[in-house]
Amino acid sequence: MxxxxxxxMELRLFLDGHNARARVTEETLRELLGHNFPDQYRLEVxxxxxxxxxxxxxxxxxxxxxxxxTPPPPSRLIGDFSDELAVLQVLRPSLMR
Numbered sequence: 001m002x003x004x005x006x007x008x009m010e011l012r013l014f015l016d017g018h019n020a021r022a023r024v025t026e027e028t029l030r031e032l033l034g035h036n037f038p039d040q041y042r043l044e045v046x047x048x049x050x051x052x053x054x055x056x057x058x059x060x061x062x063x064x065x066x067x068x069x070t071p072p073p074p075s076r077l078i079g080d081f082s083d084e085l086a087v088l089q090v091l092r093p094s095l096m097r
Contacts, residue, residue, distance in 0.1 A: 009041040010070045016063040025064045029081045
């Protein structure tokens with residue numbers, strides 16, 4: 001058995017509940033990630049109603065928030081992620097230079 005390589009990006013998406021807006025936000029982000037970074041990321045989705053302690057762990061003050069933990073430097077983006085360029089600038093600033 002061959003171990004698969006670790007993902008290049010570790011991401012956490014903080015959402016407030018499982019309402020329609022949260023689902024659309026998650027779907028938008030997953031589509032963007034799949035298109036631009038196939039097999040290069042691990043996305044952990046956190047419902048802050050189920051896991052409020054996670055907010056403090058990543059200093060999250062609003063939802064939806066995307067936290068890029070690795071690779072350094074850590075970064076975050078707050079919003080609906082419909083602005084693909086803004087998301088790409090947070091995830092891979094070197095691509096935007």
